[in-house]
Every structure is written in structure tokens, then in C-alpha cells.
Amino acid sequence: MKTTLAELKRGQSAVITMFETDEIPLKLLEMGCLPGNEVTLLQVAPFSCPMYLNINGSHLAIRKEVAKQIEIELI
Amino acid sequence: MAKHINVSLIGNPNTGKTSVFNLLTGLNQQVGNYPGITVERKAGVCKLPRGVKAHILDLPGTYSLNASSLDENVVIEVLLNKKDKDYPDVAVVVSDVENLKRNLLLFTQIKDLDIPAILVINMADRMKRKGISLDIPALEKALKTKVVLMSARKKQGVDELKQLIAAYKKLSVEPCVNASVIDKEYFEGLQRAFPNQSLYKLWLVITQDVNFANINRNTIADASEFHTKKKSDLKRLQQKETIKRYQFINETLKQTQTIDVASATGVRAKLDQLLVHKVWGYLIFFAILLFIFQAIYDWSSYPMDLIDEGFAWLSETIKAQLPSGGLTSLITEGIIPGLGGIVIFIPQIAFLFFFISILEESGYMSRVVFLMDRLMRRFGLSGKSIVPLISGTACAIPAVMATRNIENWKERLITILVVPFTTCSARLPVYLIIISLVIPNERVAWIFGYQSLSLMLLYLLGFVTALGSSWLLSKFLKMPNKSFFVVEMPNYKWPLFKNVAINVIEKTKAFIAGAGKIILAISIVLWVLASYGPNEKFSKAEVIVTSQLKESLEKNSKENLEQAIASHKLEHSYIGYMGKAIEPLVAPLGYDWKIGIALISSFAAREVFVGTLAAIYSVGSEEEETIKNRMAAEINPVSGAPLFNLATGVSLLLFYAFAMQCMSTIAIVKKETNGWRWPLIQLFFMSGLAYVTALIAYQLLK
Numbered sequence: 001m002k003t004t005l006a007e008l009k010r011g012q013s014a015v016i017t018m019f020e021t022d023e024i025p026l027k028l029l030e031m032g033c034l035p036g037n038e039v040t041l042l043q044v045a046p047f048s049c050p051m052y053l054n055i056n057g058s059h060l061a062i063r064k065e066v067a068k069q070i071e072i073e074l075i
Numbered sequence: 076m077a078k079h080i081n082v083s084l085i086g087n088p089n090t091g092k093t094s095v096f097n098l099l100t101g102l103n104q105q106v107g108n109y110p111g112i113t114v115e116r117k118a119g120v121c122k123l124p125r126g127v128k129a130h131i132l133d134l135p136g137t138y139s140l141n142a143s144s145l146d147e148n149v150v151i152e153v154l155l156n157k158k159d160k161d162y163p164d165v166a167v168v169v170s171d172v173e174n175l176k177r178n179l180l181l182f183t184q185i186k187d188l189d190i191p192a193i194l195v196i197n198m199a200d201r202m203k204r205k206g207i208s209l210d211i212p213a214l215e216k217a218l219k220t221k222v223v224l225m226s227a228r229k230k231q232g233v234d235e236l237k238q239l240i241a242a243y244k245k246l247s248v249e250p251c252v253n254a255s256v257i258d259k260e261y262f263e264g265l266q267r268a269f270p271n272q273s274l275y276k277l278w279l280v281i282t283q284d285v286n287f288a289n290i291n292r293n294t295i296a297d298a299s300e301f302h303t304k305k306k307s308d309l310k311r312l313q314q315k316e317t318i319k320r321y322q323f324i325n326e327t328l329k330q331t332q333t334i335d336v337a338s339a340t341g342v343r344a345k346l347d348q349l350l351v352h353k354v355w356g357y358l359i360f361f362a363i364l365l366f367i368f369q370a371i372y373d374w375s376s377y378p379m380d381l382i383d384e385g386f387a388w389l390s391e392t393i394k395a396q397l398p399s400g401g402l403t404s405l406i407t408e409g410i411i412p413g414l415g416g417i418v419i420f421i422p423q424i425a426f427l428f429f430f431i432s433i434l435e436e437s438g439y440m441s442r443v444v445f446l447m448d449r450l451m452r453r454f455g456l457s458g459k460s461i462v463p464l465i466s467g468t469a470c471a472i473p474a475v476m477a478t479r480n481i482e483n484w485k486e487r488l489i490t491i492l493v494v495p496f497t498t499c500s501a502r503l504p505v506y507l508i509i510i511s512l513v514i515p516n517e518r519v520a521w522i523f524g525y526q527s528l529s530l531m532l533l534y535l536l537g538f539v540t541a542l543g544s545s546w547l548l549s550k551f552l553k554m555p556n557k558s559f560f561v562v563e564m565p566n567y568k569w570p571l572f573k574n575v576a577i578n579v580i581e582k583t584k585a586f587i588a589g590a591g592k593i594i595l596a597i598s599i600v601l602w603v604l605a606s607y608g609p610n611e612k613f614s615k616a617e618v619i620v621t622s623q624l625k626e627s628l629e630k631n632s633k634e635n636l637e638q639a640i641a642s643h644k645l646e647h648s649y650i651g652y653m654g655k656a657i658e659p660l661v662a663p664l665g666y667d668w669k670i671g672i673a674l675i676s677s678f679a680a681r682e683v684f685v686g687t688l689a690a691i692y693s694v695g696s697e698e699e700e701t702i703k704n705r706m707a708a709e710i711n712p713v714s715g716a717p718l719f720n721l722a723t724g725v726s727l728l729l730f731y732a733f734a735m736q737c738m739s740t741i742a743i744v745k746k747e748t749n750g751w752r753w754p755l756i757q758l759f760f761m762s763g764l765a766y767v768t769a770l771i772a773y774q775l776l777k
Contacts, residue, residue: 022307025559029317030139032177042344043351043445050448050458052351052564058177059343059564061445066560 003074005051005067008041014072015039016055023069032056039072080129081162082121082240083153085185086169087178088136089438089565091197094227095169096133097573099236106581116149123241132161138177140184141313142283143559144482151283154188155276165243166192167236172199172207173566175332179324180317182218183252187275191246193221193239200226206335214331219247228571252323254278257315261304282309343566350442360443364465367430371469375422382422386415405602412686413598417591420470423500425583427469431462431477432578436570444562454542455549457486457560464490464541467497468534471740472586475747482561485554489545491747492757495740496541496733498534501682505731506533508685512706513724529728536732544760597679597738604650612647616640650675664730664766665723665773667711674730679738681731722776726769734765 008014016035024033032055033039042059043052049064084099086092096104100119117133134153135146142148153161166185170178175196185192194214202208215222221239225232239246255262255274265277304312350356390411397403434440440462448458459481467474474494481487498506507530514526608614620640645651654672661671669688677684688706709718735741735758744754 022310025143025561026141026310026313026317027138027143027559027561029314030141030177030180031561031563032321034318034321043347045351045445045449046353047449050445050560050562052347052445056176058174059566061441061448061560061562061564063448063560 002071005039005053005070005072006048006064008039008051008067008072008074010041010044012074013038013040014074017071017073019071020069024066028060028062028066031060032058033070038075078127080123080127080240080243081164082129082131083161083163083166084131084133084169085150085154085166085181086136086195087138087171087174087181089563090136090169090171090174090178091227092136092169093133094571094574095167095195095197095225095236096131097577098227098230098233099129099131102577104577106585121237121240123237125241127241129237129240132163137181139181139317140279140283146479148283151279154185154190155279163190165240165246166190167195167240168192169195169197172196172202172209173205176321176324176328179218179327180320183250183320183323184275186218186220187250187252187254187273189248189250189273191220191243191248193223193236193243193246194218195223195225195232195236197225197227199224199231200229205341208333208335210331214327217251217327217331219249219251221246250275252320254316254319257319258312261312282313341566346567347442347564350439351445356442356446360446363434367427368468370430371423371426375426378422379419382415382419386411386418401606404606405599408606409599409602410595413595413602414591417587417595420500421583421587423469424473424586425579427466428473428579428582429575431466432575433570436568436574438565438567441562441564445564448560454545455486455489456542456545457481457483457490458562460486460490463494464497464538467494467499467541470499470501470586471495471497471737472743473582475740475743478747482559485549485552488554488748488753489548489552491744492548492753493541493545495735495737495757495761496537496544498537498732499681499737501680501737502533502731504682505677505684506530506728508703508706509719509724509727511703512719513721533728533732540733540764601650601676601679601683604653605645605648608644608648609652610647613644616644616647619643645672663773664769665711665726665777667709667718669709670727678736681736684731720777722773725776726773729772730765730769732765733761733768735761 003014005014005016016033016037016039018035019033034056037056039056040054041051042054044050045052050061051064051067052059052061084092084096096117096119099121103121104117104119106115106117115135119131119133121129121131123129132153134150137147137150140151140154142151153159154163154166156162168178168182168185170182182192182194196209209224211222211224223232223236223239225236262274262278265281266274269277350359390407393411394403394407397406431440434443443461444458446458447461451458451460460478463474463477466477471494474497475491478487478490478494481490510526510529514529516524516526518524519528612619617640620643621636650672651668653675654668657671657675658666658668661674666674673684673687676687706719707717710716711718711723741754741758744757745751748754
């Protein structure tokens with residue numbers, strides 16, 4: 001089974017490997033969410049949604065259903 | 076004469092673009108709207124060396140030229156259309172030293188448009204603390220432009236930027252990324268079909284909903300020698316383009332930027348640990364809210380009293396100075412109280428904007444959005460709806476305007492529709508007087524009194540109704556609802572006083588201009604309706620009342636006679652007949668024709684209720700105690716019992732809690748939703764709910 005960003009634990013880092021192109025807003029890509037970039041989960045709200053991430057130096061929050069579309073490899 | 080230089084200020088949100096704008100233009104700025112839409116247009120003038128003037132346009136913050144909102148569309152339209160009066164001679168791209176990588180994406184896109192672009196790297200004073208060092212000459216060479224290191228906070232780099240703007244003709248317009256390599260064949264075909272146009276502009280027209288010069292998407296689709304692509308293919312190409320640009324940026328920054336992580340210090344992680352904590356985060360948020368409301372009520376009560384007294388004095392003075400007659404009465408009883416009704420809200424609104432802009436400037440607001448998103452989504456709202464719902468407790472008008480940064484149209488629309496349910500400051504005077512009339516002033520347990528509990532219940536009722544109706548709306552509204560929730564979590568900063576002050580002044584000015592016109596117009600209409608009557612009963616009121624009271628005349632002082640005349644006049648004025656006309660409609664709710672008049676007049680603005688009752692019960696001053704006594708003495712003509720009993724009181728409270736009685740809100744909702752459809756639905760839904768609940772309450776309690 002593939003690991004997705006939604007399964008990341010707080011404080012863990014990973015590298016983005018690929019994502020479901022049509023489900024991801026372009027805006028997220030423009031903020032640095034691209035294959036090969038590093039991502040760290042900084043904080044989560046209750047029920048782990050939304051997720052507060054550091055992606056490639058950008059600090060942003062996204063909802064879990066978007067995070068499920070992003071595949072990662074733990075480091 | 077020297078030519079004006081058109082400058083566009085462009086940049087990502089949270090880069091301090093507005094600080095740079097304020098620094099360049101000072102208070103020399105105008106805020107308006109772009110024609111036909113409600114996107115805020117900020118422009119100003121900046122004096123450059125040797126008498127040259129620059130017209131600076133502060134474009135809405137955007138992450139790229141791929142627009143996903145109305146605000147972002149404006150940016151592309153200004154940059155594409157050479158004939159637009161705002162088309163820039165030079166673009167100043169503002170970036171933040173800590174997010175340079177992401178900020179450069181927008182810069183490379185603008186560079187592709189053949190517009191000279193200067194790169195401003197703002198917040199340069201943080202470089203040392205963050206362990207960042209930059210090789211500026213190498214960066215300038217790679218990006219083919221001039222770079223200014225700036226600190227808007229410390230006012231560094233402004234003169235250098237001004238000189239570069241003045242000498243914009245020396246800047247290169249060569250692009251730094253060749254985007255067409257992502258699909259060579261496709262772009263070559265495009266260029267063959269339109270040999271005279273810039274390739275990147277054509278590409279933007281294909282992917283966005285914008286036009287420039289005489290080319291739009293259809294002319295491109297119609298060009299015979301060129302085949303356009305499917306939407307999903309285009310999106311894939313846009314992604315490829317973004318990746319391509321990031322490759323270039325990563326390569327460039329690898330050679331020009333070094334970050335020494337070891338020497339970087341920051342409070343962000345520590346503050347986040349506390350402020351978005353699962354328990355502390357919420358407690359701190361509610362403590363901040365409590366403080367803000369307390370402060371708004373406490374601090375603004377002094378200036379509000381002053382304004383109230385000032386307008387009363389003005390009215391009296393003018394009355395004494397001018398000869399009595401229709402015009403004087405219009406000024407002193409129509410226009411001046413009408414203006415006072417607007418001005419009295421300025422302190423509360425200014426304080427509210429003061430706190431909101433501090434929360435936004437400091438970066439805390441994004442944390443609140445983060446904390447509340449999950450909870451709000453259950454009701455069909457977004458975490459971003461929390462800001463309007465909080466602002467709504469002061470006034471629904473700025474609250475509706477604050478919904479603009481909600482990207483999802485469905486969530487934004489629902490927020491706009493339910494915001495007027497929150498207990499705004501205009502409901503407060505109505506609540507206070509009715510509670511003091513019908514709710515016993517006794518303590519239920521130790522510290523809590525029935526009266527203060529009722530007030531708290533009414534506030535809660537507003538919030539619960541807002542959430543309940545948004546839940547209903549989210550079930551009934553059929554709209555595409557893709558979750559595009561992406562919130563940047565900016566670094567924490569101390570708010571800049573200048574930015575906060577300018578924001579408060581501009582927003583307050585917009586409120587006065589917008590709401591002011593309507594309240595003024597309504598108060599004049601009300602005055603006319605109350606000052607004229609259709610028949611003799613109005614014009615001969617003096618004679619009629621004097622003859623009626625003949626026997627008891629000795630017992631009545633002159634003052635009482637005047638009051639009786641005024642009351643008789645009101646009953647037979649146009650508005651009096653209007654009140655009588657709707658009496659059958661409001662009688663089931665427990666109201667008589669006088670309350671009917673108050674309902675009609677407070678349709679424009681709720682706070683008019685108390686003033687209208689004061690006029691109806693012929694009380695000269697607006698001191699609450701006296702109106703209260705008069706109201707308590709009113710008798711229900713049918714039952715003979717006091718009119719303002721528990722049943723009527725609760726029915727009135729519920730009516731005012733739910734009814735949409737605010738012309739200004741209707742006007743702003745019309746503006747924000749581009750049509751009459753939603754404000755009318757809102758009006759009928761809210762008023763219907765108000766009528767039904769008030770009816771049920773009265774019939775059950777009477």
C-alpha cells in the first residue's frame with residue numbers, strides 16, 4: 001500500500017513522490033507542493049484536520065482529503 | 076512636462092506589499108473599486124527624483140498568474156491589456172526574504188510578459204536572524220533584473236527603489252524562463268497562428284478566463300491551423316510549467332543563496348505550539364475574543380456619548396438660530412438625527428477594525444482559521460468564516476466584506492447569508508429596553524440575574540441560528556463544492572502601526588460613505604411621512620386636541636397639551652396610517668399600530684426602534700427611563716392588560732433577533748453577490764422566520 005501525506009505523524013518528514021493530478025488545486029503546486037520536495041508535519045488540529053505543514057519552506061495548512069491525494073516516502 | 080510612470084505593485088500575500096505601498100505613497104492614496112466588481116483598488120502617487128511622479132497601483136496579492144479568484148483575475152487583466160489605463164510601465168514584484176523560492180515563481184511569470192520588473196526582497200532585516208545570505212549581483216544576473224534589498228519596517232531601501240523606478244527604461248525585458256519547452260509542438264503551432272503576439276500572453280488567455288487586445292479564447296479556438304487542448308490536458312501543462320519554473324528557481328537559488336540553519340532562530344515553532352494547541356489554542360482564542368468585545372464596548376462608550384450629546388446640541392443650536400418652518404424642521408428633526416445615527420457607530424466600527432487588523436497583521440488570524448476549520452465545516456462553512464462571524468457582532472456590513480478571502484464560492488455565499496443572524500450592536504438598544512420591561516429584575520442563583528441571562532441567551536440564539544441555517548443551506552444549495560482550502564501560515568510579526576492606522580481610516584471611511592447614504596435617505600423619508608398627513612385630522616390637530624381636552628385644560632400644563640397634539644398628529648400622519656394598515660398583520664404577534672410604525676421605520680435600521688417609540692409616546696428626551704415608564708403604562712386595547720407583558724416582549728425580542736431589518740446589509744449583500752437574488756432570498760427567509768417564531772411565542776405565552 002502506498003503511503004499518503006494524510007498518514008504522516010506530527011514532527012515526521014517525508015519526500016513527495018507523486019499525486020493525483022486532477023484532485024490537487026494548482027495553487028498548492030505553486031506553493032511548492034511538487035514531487036521531490038520535502039514536507040514536514042508541524043501541527044494538526046483536533047481529528048488531524050486541517051494539517052499544518054512545511055512544504056519546501058512554505059508554511060501552509062490543507063485539509064485531510066487533499067492530503068490523501070499526495071503520495072510520500074518517509075525519510 | 077515630465078511623464079507619469081505607471082507602476083504596478085505585485086506580490087504574494089504576506090510579503091509586506093502593503094507596507095511597501097504605504098511607504099512609497101504615505102497617506103497620498105485612494106481606495107476604490109475596480110469598475111463593476113467589488114475588488115478593492117488601491118492607488119497612490121509617489122514623488123521620484125527630478126520632479127517625476129509615479130502612479131502606484133497596489134494589485135491584490137496573488138501566488139501566481141493562474142487566477143483562482145476575482146482578486147487574482149484583476150492582476151492578470153491589468154498586466155495583459157496594453158490599452159488599460161493601469162497598464163504598468165514597470166512592475167515592482169515584492170517578495171519576502173524567508174519565502175524567496177515561492178515568491179520567485181510569480182516573478183518569473185511576470186518577466187515573461189515583456190514588462191520591466193524590479194525585484195524587491197522585503198524584510199531584509201530578518202536575514203541575519205534567519206542565517207540567510209544572498210549574492211545580489213549573481214541573483215540580478217540570473218534573473219536579468221535589478222534587485223533591491225528592503226526593509227519596510229526599518230524604512231530601508233526606499234530611495235534605491237525610487238531611483239530604479241525612475242530609470243525603468245534601462246531594465247531588461249528578456250524573459251528568464253522559456254516556458255514553451257514544456258510542449259514544443261503545441262507552442263510552435265500557437266506562435267504560427269498568432270505571429271505578432273507574445274507567446275506567454277497567448278498561453279495565459281488559453282488557460283484563464285481573460286481577454287487582451289482583440290484576442291480571446293474563442294479566436295484562438297477558431298484559428299484553423301491550430302488545435303487547442305482539453306481542459307485536463309491544459310491543467311497538466313500548467314503543472315509542467317510550474318515544475319519547469321521551480322527547476323530554474325532552485326538552480327538559481329542554489330548558486331546565490333545560502334541558508335545557515337544552525338544560526339537560524341525563530342519564535343514561530345514555540346508560539347505555534349501554544350497558539351494552535353488542542354486545548355490552549357482554543358482557550359487563548361476565546362480569551363482574546365472576550366477581551367476584544369469588552370474593549371469595544373468599554374472604550375467606545377465615551378466617544379459615543381460625546382457624539383450623542385454633540386448632535387443633540389447641534390440640533391438645538393440650529394433650531395434656535397434658524398427661523399422655524401419646514402426646512403428647519405427637516406434639518407433638525409430629519410437630517411441631523413439621521414447623520415447622528417451613522418456617526419454614533421464610528422467608534423465601535425473603528426475599534427473593531429483596529430483589533431481585526433492587528434490580528435491579521437500579526438499572523439494570528441491564520442491560526443484561528445486553522446483551529447476552527449474542522450468545526451465550521453460541519454455546518455457547511457469554512458474556517459475562514461470565523462472572521463466574518465466575529466465581526467458580525469459589531470456590524471454585519473464589514474462582516475460581509477470580510478468574506479472575500481473565502482475561495483470556495485458556496486462556503487462564501489453561505490457565510491454572507493447567515494452573518495446577519497449574529498447579534499450586531501444595533502440590536503443591543505432594542506434588547507436592553509425590552510428586557511428591562513418584561514423580564515423581572517431578580518436573581519436566579521447567587522450571581523446570575525434573569526435579565527443578564529436573557530441577554531446572553533439572545534447572543535447565543537444569534538450564533539446558533541446562524542450555524543443552523545448554514546447547515547440547512549449547505550444541504551439545499553446545489554453547487555460544485557471542491558475543497559480548495561489552502562491557507563498560508565505566515566510568520567508572526569509585530570503589527571506596523573502605520574499599516575493598522577491606514578487600514579482603520581480607510582475601512583471606516585468606506586462604511587460611512589456606504590451605509591451613510593442609505594441611513595440619511597431613510598431618515599429624511601421617515602421625517603416626511605411623520606410630518607405630513609393626508610387629511611384635516613392632521614392639519615387641524617391643534618384645534619381638535621384643544622377642544623377635546625377643554626374640560627381638563629386647567630389641570631393640564633401647556634407641555635402636556637403639546638404632547639397630546641404631537642401624539643394626535645402622529646396618529647393621523649402618513650406613517651400613522653401605515654401603522655394602522657399593518658395592524659391586522661402584526662396583531663397576532665401581540666403588537667398594536669404604534670409598534671407597527673416602529674417596525675416599519677426600523678426596517679431601514681433596527682436601532683431606529685427606540686427612537687421611533689420615543690417619538691410615538693411623545694417623550695421629548697430619549698432618556699430610557701422615561702420611555703420605559705411610558706411603555707409600561709401602555710394598555711392593550713383588546714385585553715385591557717398592559718401592552719408590554721411577557722408575551723409581547725418575548726415576541727418582540729424574537730422578531731428583532733431574526734428579522735432582516737437593515738437596508739445597509741441588503742445593499743452590501745447585493746453588491747457582494749452581484750444581484751438581487753440572494754439579498755431578496757435572505758430578506759424573505761429571515762423575516763419569515765422572525766414572523767413565525769414571534770407568532771408562536773406570543774400565542775403560547777399570552
